[in-house]
Amino acid sequence: MRYSVTLSYDGSGFSGWQIQPNADSVQEALERALSLALREPVSVTGAGRTDAGVNAIGYVAHFDASQPFREEELSCKLNAILPVSVIIHEVKIVPEDFHARFDARLRRYNYFIHRRKDPFAGKYSYLYTYPLDVDAMNMACQYLLGEHDFSCFEKSGGNSKTSVCTISEAFWKPYTPAHAGIMEYPCKDGDYLVFTVSANRFLRNMVRAIVGTLLDIGRGRYPVSHMQEVLTSGNRSAAGESVPGHALFLSKVEY
Numbered sequence: 600m601r602y603s604v605t606l607s608y609d610g611s612g613f614s615g616w617q618i619q620p621n622a623d624s625v626q627e628a629l630e631r632a633l634s635l636a637l638r639e640p641v642s643v644t645g646a647g648r649t650d651a652g653v654n655a656i657g658y659v660a661h662f663d664a665s666q667p668f669r670e671e672e673l674s675c676k677l678n679a680i681l682p683v684s685v686i687i688h689e690v691k692i693v694p695e696d697f698h699a700r701f702d703a704r705l706r707r708y709n710y711f712i713h714r715r716k717d718p719f720a721g722k723y724s725y726l727y728t729y730p731l732d733v734d735a736m737n738m739a740c741q742y743l744l745g746e747h748d749f750s751c752f753e754k755s756g757g758n759s760k761t762s763v764c765t766i767s768e769a770f771w772k773p774y775t776p777a778h779a780g781i782m783e784y785p786c787k788d789g790d791y792l793v794f795t796v797s798a799n800r801f802l803r804n805m806v807r808a809i810v811g812t813l814l815d816i817g818r819g820r821y822p823v824s825h826m827q828e829v830l831t832s833g834n835r836s837a838a839g840e841s842v843p844g845h846a847l848f849l850s851k852v853e854y
Contacts, residue, residue, distance in 0.1 A: 811839030
């Protein structure tokens with residue numbers, strides 16, 4: 600029988616989702632836990648790769664098991680076996696032809712930055728102190744919408760069959776982190792920004808390269824039209840530097 604598993608993880612201790620030699624991965628940790636809990640070898644297929652250090656909320660994977668089991672009981676067992684950085688939210692039966700990667704219609708990422716030093720934000724947010732024109736960044740986001748060849752944002756060695764993706768939303772907005780809202784940590788409007796981008800698929804390192812390019816535009820290094828020039832070039836060196844992975848979250852997978 601085929602099952603889906605929904606989980607969240609803090610990526611700081613992992614080399615990413617996918618199994619890699621001589622490195623800890625979320626996929627390996629989950630396969631090990633499932634094999635122990637079910638007492639049989641289990642292979643897991645995920646909704647997609649996440650880079651080293653990248654986090655996920657509501658990530659979806661699937662696996663096959665030869666014997667039926669109680670889903671809630673398995674969830675409890677897995678949470679007891681897995682490290683504290685990984686939590687299972689749900690295990691459920693799915694159709695035999697369900698595929699966590701190929702059936703996904705939409706994936707959403709969020710990237711968090713803070714504009715002033717904050718001892719409570721650094722683990723999941725990127726400190727970026729340059730002055731930013733958020734309106735210019737959002738204008739540049741408009742060039743990303745729709746179907747394009749995004750090879751200019753793909754890390755070399757990505758090995759994707761195609762670099763064409765369709766982005767359905769991309770925008771920046773201010774937000775208030777929990778410690779500022781609940782405990783009244785002193786901050787100003789615009790001190791915290793979150794970038795949201797949704798697409799049918801993403802290339803390796805694509806979101807981090809997009810964010811780096813948008814930050815270059817926001818700080819005035821390039822005009823808004825630079826985003827269109829980068830897309831047209833198809834050249835990774837034309838885009839901005841990739842931002843750190845710790846502030847990136849895969850926040851939604853939709854089927």
